[in-house]
Amino acid sequence: MVDQVVLITGSTSGIGLAAAHAVAAAGDPVVLHGRRPDRVADAAARLTAEGLPVAAALTADLGDRAAVEQLAAEASALGVGVLVNNAGVYxxxxxxxxxxxxxxxxxxxxxxxxxxxxxxxxxxDRGGRVVNTSAVVHGRARLDLDDPEFRTRRYNHFHAYANSKLANLLMAREFARRVGPDSGVTFNALHPGVVSTALLTEGMRVEGHDPAEVAGAAVARLAVGAEVAGVTGCYFEGEVETEPSGPGLDDELARRLHDDTMRDLGFD
Known part of the structure; x- marks a missing residue:
């Protein structure tokens, strides 16, 4: 428990919902998020039926910039102090x-x-945390910063996904470096496990072998666990701090990715 309001994106099912359950069970109120209002409401009802603290249930399409900006405004008004970037697509x-x-x-x-x-x-202001859900496949990424959206190259669905998971890891490491260890905010990334979510079974077309509850607990530990207070710029596989693979160790790539992304988003 960190006595913070915790926003977990993509928390209507799978790892995200399991993480929300674990965070709320630890005593920290959660802000649930999803794209479909009915699924967000259902997730909130499941937690509140167990007497767990749900601060809000928010809806936003993460493919829509205006919706993300609205989500940020709503999260800010709720006093969110921990952000878990968990939502993803394949x-x-x-x-x-x-x-x-x-x-x-x-x-x-x-x-x-x-x-x-x-x-x-x-x-x-709140001495919070940011947790990015990455994946072990980051080590097999082929990230081309000149064409990250496959506009001029033939699209490869596995590399598109792996590239995005590498980006999640690199951004956590680079934010940690730039914001600094004395800022009070920590940035970490993790591979929570191989869970049979829709992303895995329908997207990658493979079956998982890890329980969602175990993966969710690993996410929740980074979000609110006292034992990782002050830990920043690190990568975890489950609950074990691990060295990133291959391009996940490329500090220059992380710097370039950060700068390119900030320019793309209009923050340069």
Whole structure:
């Protein structure tokens, strides 16, 4: 328990819902998030039926910048002090948002970064935490910063997803470096496990072997666990701090990704 309001994106099912349950069970109120109002309401009802603290249940399409900005405003008004960027998608075919942006890169990387930046002042004021849900496949990414959205290259769904998960890891490490260990805010990333979520079974078309509850507990530990207070810029597999693989260790790539992303989002 960190006595903070915790926003967990993508918390209507799977790892996100399990993480929300674990956070709330620890005593910290959760802000649930999803794209569909009915599923968000159902998740909230499941937690409140157990007497667990739910601060709010918010709806936002993370592919829509205006919706993300509204989500940030609502989260700020609720006093959110911990942000868990958990929501993600896996697209087997290249698709674009209404604004013409590639969906995987936008939903998994660009707009979680936008949400982080928009909430950063609040997190600094509250001594909060940011947790990015990455994946072990970050080590197999082939991130081309000249074409991260596969506009000129043939789309590869696995690499599109792996690239976004690498970006989640690199951004956590780079935010930690730039904000600094004395800021009071920590940034970490983790691979929570291989769970049979819709993303895994329908997107990657593989079956998981880890219980959602175990993966959710690992996410919750980074979000509110006392034992990781002050830990920042690290990568975990489950609850074990681990060295990132391959490009996950590339500090120059992390710097370039951060700068390119900030320019893309209009913060440069």
């Amino acid at each position: 697209r087997r075919e290249r698709t674009e948002t209404a604004a013409g942006r590639e969906v995987t890169w936008t939903v998994n990387h660009l707009h979680p970064t936008l949400l982080t930046v928009l909430l950063l002042d609040d997190l600094l």
